[in-house]
Amino acid sequence: MTEARGKARPSHDTTDEMQRPTIAAALVLAVVTALGLSALVSAPALRQAAEADVARVIADEDRDVCGQFGLRPGTPPFATCSRELANVRRKQSERDQAAAAGIL
Numbered sequence: 001m002t003e004a005r006g007k008a009r010p011s012h013d014t015t016d017e018m019q020r021p022t023i024a025a026a027l028v029l030a031v032v033t034a035l036g037l038s039a040l041v042s043a044p045a046l047r048q049a050a051e052a053d054v055a056r057v058i059a060d061e062d063r064d065v066c067g068q069f070g071l072r073p074g075t076p077p078f079a080t081c082s083r084e085l086a087n088v089r090r091k092q093s094e095r096d097q098a099a100a101a102g103i104l
Contacts, residue, residue, distance in 0.1 A: 061085070 063073055066081035 058086075058089075 062082045066078050071078040071081050
């Protein structure tokens, strides 16, 4: 009989206490997974919105700069001015990338 008493069974409360961290970890994993999937799904829309915003800002800059020279949107001289501004932006971007790479 002493042997039976020495081999006490774990109580039901101990089992519940061991399951709680597992359940909490599973819930955290589920939330992180849901947030990750949400980010993956919304990434293309966010990228498109950012690209549209950049295009709008560039169009506004073109209108402002070329307008300072009396060039109105929709005219051939405005289109030429806009192309030249695009070249200036491209060259500046190349200089920035070279500087970041340590070339300049």
